[in-house]
Amino acid sequence: MNEMTIRGKLPSAEEITLIKKFLDDTTLFLGPDPEIMQNHDIMPRTAIEDAAIAQVSDAHTVAKIRDRIQAGCDEGYEMVEQMGAAPGAKWGDVITGVYSASGDLAIASAGGVLIFSALVHHPIKFIIKNWMNDPTVGVKEGDGFIHNDSRYGNVHNTDQSMIIPIFHKGKLVCWVASTVHEGENGAIEPGGMPSMAESPSDEGLKMSPFKVVENYQIKRDILTFLQNSVREPKLQYEDMKVKLFACLRIKQRIEETLNSDGPEALMATLRLTMENVRAEVKRRISEWPDMTVRTYIIQDSTLRENCVVKINCKLTKTGDRLIFDFRGSSPEFTNRATNTIVAGLKGMLAQVFLCYVWPDLPRGQAAFAPIEVITDPHSIVNCSYDAPNSQSLMSIFTGFTAGQHAVAKFLYSCPEKFTKVHAPTFNMINTFIWGGVSQHGETLGNLCADLNGMGAGATANRDGEHALAPIFATMADIGEQELNEEEVPFLQLVSKKMTRDAIAPGKYRGGQGYTMMVATKDSEQWGFMTTAQGAKIPPIQGLFGGYACGTYPLSKVKNVDVYDVLMNQPEKFRHSIEEIMNEQPFEEASYSTHHMGMGFEISKRGELFMISQGAGAGYGDLLERDPVSVIKDIEEGLMSPEVAARLYKVVFDPKTLAIDFDATEAARAAERQARIARSVPYAEFIKGWNQPKPPAHLQYFGCWGDDVGTLYMGSADVTRRGDQPRPNYMMHPKDVRIAELEARLEAVGAMGNEKK
Amino acid sequence: MKIPMTEYLRIDLETEKWECRVCDHEIAPAEGNYKEGLLVHNRDPREIHPPILDPERYRFTFSPDPEWVRILEFCCPKCGTQVETEYAIPGHPPLWDMQVDLPALKAQWAARGTEALPDAGPAVIPGRGHSH
Numbered sequence: 001m002n003e004m005t006i007r008g009k010l011p012s013a014e015e016i017t018l019i020k021k022f023l024d025d026t027t028l029f030l031g032p033d034p035e036i037m038q039n040h041d042i043m044p045r046t047a048i049e050d051a052a053i054a055q056v057s058d059a060h061t062v063a064k065i066r067d068r069i070q071a072g073c074d075e076g077y078e079m080v081e082q083m084g085a086a087p088g089a090k091w092g093d094v095i096t097g098v099y100s101a102s103g104d105l106a107i108a109s110a111g112g113v114l115i116f117s118a119l120v121h122h123p124i125k126f127i128i129k130n131w132m133n134d135p136t137v138g139v140k141e142g143d144g145f146i147h148n149d150s151r152y153g154n155v156h157n158t159d160q161s162m163i164i165p166i167f168h169k170g171k172l173v174c175w176v177a178s179t180v181h182e183g184e185n186g187a188i189e190p191g192g193m194p195s196m197a198e199s200p201s202d203e204g205l206k207m208s209p210f211k212v213v214e215n216y217q218i219k220r221d222i223l224t225f226l227q228n229s230v231r232e233p234k235l236q237y238e239d240m241k242v243k244l245f246a247c248l249r250i251k252q253r254i255e256e257t258l259n260s261d262g263p264e265a266l267m268a269t270l271r272l273t274m275e276n277v278r279a280e281v282k283r284r285i286s287e288w289p290d291m292t293v294r295t296y297i298i299q300d301s302t303l304r305e306n307c308v309v310k311i312n313c314k315l316t317k318t319g320d321r322l323i324f325d326f327r328g329s330s331p332e333f334t335n336r337a338t339n340t341i342v343a344g345l346k347g348m349l350a351q352v353f354l355c356y357v358w359p360d361l362p363r364g365q366a367a368f369a370p371i372e373v374i375t376d377p378h379s380i381v382n383c384s385y386d387a388p389n390s391q392s393l394m395s396i397f398t399g400f401t402a403g404q405h406a407v408a409k410f411l412y413s414c415p416e417k418f419t420k421v422h423a424p425t426f427n428m429i430n431t432f433i434w435g436g437v438s439q440h441g442e443t444l445g446n447l448c449a450d451l452n453g454m455g456a457g458a459t460a461n462r463d464g465e466h467a468l469a470p471i472f473a474t475m476a477d478i479g480e481q482e483l484n485e486e487e488v489p490f491l492q493l494v495s496k497k498m499t500r501d502a503i504a505p506g507k508y509r510g511g512q513g514y515t516m517m518v519a520t521k522d523s524e525q526w527g528f529m530t531t532a533q534g535a536k537i538p539p540i541q542g543l544f545g546g547y548a549c550g551t552y553p554l555s556k557v558k559n560v561d562v563y564d565v566l567m568n569q570p571e572k573f574r575h576s577i578e579e580i581m582n583e584q585p586f587e588e589a590s591y592s593t594h595h596m597g598m599g600f601e602i603s604k605r606g607e608l609f610m611i612s613q614g615a616g617a618g619y620g621d622l623l624e625r626d627p628v629s630v631i632k633d634i635e636e637g638l639m640s641p642e643v644a645a646r647l648y649k650v651v652f653d654p655k656t657l658a659i660d661f662d663a664t665e666a667a668r669a670a671e672r673q674a675r676i677a678r679s680v681p682y683a684e685f686i687k688g689w690n691q692p693k694p695p696a697h698l699q700y701f702g703c704w705g706d707d708v709g710t711l712y713m714g715s716a717d718v719t720r721r722g723d724q725p726r727p728n729y730m731m732h733p734k735d736v737r738i739a740e741l742e743a744r745l746e747a748v749g750a751m752g753n754e755k756k
Numbered sequence: 757m758k759i760p761m762t763e764y765l766r767i768d769l770e771t772e773k774w775e776c777r778v779c780d781h782e783i784a785p786a787e788g789n790y791k792e793g794l795l796v797h798n799r800d801p802r803e804i805h806p807p808i809l810d811p812e813r814y815r816f817t818f819s820p821d822p823e824w825v826r827i828l829e830f831c832c833p834k835c836g837t838q839v840e841t842e843y844a845i846p847g848h849p850p851l852w853d854m855q856v857d858l859p860a861l862k863a864q865w866a867a868r869g870t871e872a873l874p875d876a877g878p879a880v881i882p883g884r885g886h887s888h
């Protein structure tokens with residue numbers, strides 16, 4: 001067909017103005033606003049703030065008020081943690097914060113998940129921009145707004161926020177918000193983080209910020225609609241009330257300050273806290289060496305299928321500028337849920353600094369404000385409005401690790417440090433998400449707080465701690481399983497027992513993860529899902545010669561009722577995944593292993609689902625590890641004697657574990673020589689190793705080598721430019737399997753004469 | 757002045773070289789990739805992360821899949837110290853992980869002076885270079 005060019009008359013300037021006015025006046029849909037969503041810096045100082053600072057800027061007054069507001073936030077945090085109904089609330093997956101009148105997070109509670117509140121400034125700014133002056137909405141004293149859609153600013157839509165404006169004598173002085181990982185949100189799978197979601201429409205409730213409270217009362221009609229949209233209606237109500245009352249308590253504390261010191265003092269404190277933190281961060285960055293650090297982290301699945309998904313990170317520091325460049329990371333998946341909005345990535349990178357590098361700084365938005373982030377559009381770390389993102393944790397956590405790994409290489413030479421140089425912490429939510437009808441007849445959908453038990457990375461002077469804390473909340477808890485079991489119809493038959501030999505070796509080893517074995521007991525309508533990567537490729541890197549963790553699969557034992565076994569033949573039961581799977585003690589049962597992206601699966605009474613939490617990365621050359629520490633790890637069941645002897649080259653008596661120090665030294669010297677013997681010079685090595693394209697046997701997504709502008713999309717032949725989005729569809733894994741099986745039938749001529 | 761950059765590497769600002777902190781071996785030009793002066797071994801990840809489940813029977817064993825990922829082990833050619841590891845997709849070119857701006861590093865340390873040197877390196881030293 002011939003190419004036709006039809007060009008119309010260009011509109012005049014006057015007409016363009018008219019068209020723009022028409023479009024502005026007739027916005028059909030107030031979707032996520034890129035102007036708000038792409039910006040993580042603090043807003044410019046307002047005239048009112050300027051005037052307030054002119055009146056109050058004494059450092060002691062500011063510090064006093066900041067501490068009072070901080071205490072108020074902590075009080076609100078305690079309330080949510082104590083009263084919240086969601087398991088996430090009980091174990092610290094909550095936060096509270098105070099935001100400036102322009103919407104910036106100035107002060108967050110000391111405990112809790114910082115990233116939550118670090119992202120709530122987006123919906124507040126949306127409210128300011130769109131609802132404040134809208135005659136059908138407005139922002140008044142006594143109002144409260146709810147929000148959960150990550151595309152308007154959030155990690156994922158399982159987290160819900162309550163946002164209230166604070167007025168003094170009729171004038172807006174600040175905002176208060178509380179956020180909880182609620183779990184249930186009416187998505188395609190229970191628990192709020194569906195990995196089966198293939199579009200945003202599969203992800204359940206998508207609440208843009210809207211008013212749900214008036215005169216400090218929750219509006220019952222809207223509440224009922226929300227309850228009607230989720231699997232846990234009672235929890236929806238209870239936690240909306242809890243968040244509202246926590247906000248009101250913080251409001252009370254703010255009013256005490258307003259009455260004693262006046263609104264200028266409060267506004268000056270919020271503003272100066274942010275400005276001072278921002279300036280201090282720039283000063284600290286300027287102390288780092290000017291350098292570019294490169295790293296990448298691999299996601300080995302979309303949670304639906306195994307494939308290789310690259311998170312590419314180049315971190316450059318020049319003077320007082322720090323730039324995270326994530327270009328070259330995988331394209332977004334059009335129909336997989338592991339994408340994240342870029343704000344989520346930034347919120348998580350902020351946690352690298354506030355939790356692991358500069359924990360002494362006031363927790364707020366300002367610490368990350370001056371740091372720059374570059375991404376490709378429609379990539380897995382900056383996904384579009386139309387891409388599902390309910391499993392964004394996969395990309396923000398691996399993005400976090402890339403950041404944590406890169407930052408460590410800058411910190412080593414800095415004379416001024418605020419924490420120890422730190423190898424990456426484990427980053428996957430290896431836990432059971434569950435749902436169904438409980439033994440009390442309640443419909444539930446949520447998760448075990450064991451996701452909080454991630455193993456810590458080793459530091460420059462000591463081992464990582466076991467099952468310490470999640471990367472998103474350094475002060476969270478893993479909860480009391482026995483309390484959980486009063487409400488849910490399953491037991492963790494083995495819980496919090498370290499998984500032996502699932503190690504991250506080094507001079508200082510990573511903190512290890514523990515085993516979880518669950519089995520349903522008192523419900524015929526109950527199931528589990530797991531949503532983690534890292535069953536084929538470790539999701540972290542080691543530091544300075546240390547190793548990463550290994551990989552973590554899901555194991556299942558079916559056609560067994562272990563409760564019957566425990567009742568009738570208890571001697572058959574084993575207390576480790578290793579023994580159960582390798583010894584297969586239950587006759588007739590079937591034993592299988594899987595990657596960690598198990599879609600929601602109904603379980604039968606007494607079937608075993610078994611996983612392990614992961615280890616943080618190791619630090620330094622393992623041959624430098626103190627032999628005494630190696631033996632201690634054996635004694636504590638972290639490592640088997642054979643593995644310890646083979647890897648660490650410690651010579652010891654297998655019966656008494658007494659160390660032969662001289663023989664150990666000799667064995668280690670020999671191993672160093674053996675290393676030199678088996679290794680080859682770099683230039684020679686890359687001749688045999690380097691390939692121009694990703695391997696043909698892997699479904700690979702992202703850039704390859706130095707060419708960050710070309711993104712592979714599942715094969716060595718399909719690419720897109722980093723800056724030119726293209727759809728990136730995955731086939732249904734069952735269709736892939738059916739096609740494989742049909743090809744085999746075809747090959748043996750067993751397809752019959754099926755019509756096409 | 758010699759600046760400790762990692763657990764096992766330092767940069768000599770006078771000679772402009774990466775050096776091994778264990779054996780003083782001169783590794784590579786400081787403006788380049790230190791890995792170019794090291795030896796490399798392509799390690800099967802199963803040797804470091806041993807299978808916990810029987811690999812004869814199970815697809816997933818707690819060991820990384822050696823066809824999906826390898827561990828590149830970089831060691832000092834003189835003393836054999838393992839300086840860095842890189843978990844790499846088979847065939848993926850090793851990363852130039854630390855690309856130092858040498859003139860800036862020199863200027864930074866000229867301004868800072870040797871007095872700050874004992875604080876560089878692994879530890880947070882209470883009361884030094886850290887004030888509130």
Ligand SMILES: [Zn+2]
Nearest residue numbers: 776779832835
């Ligand atoms: Zn050496």
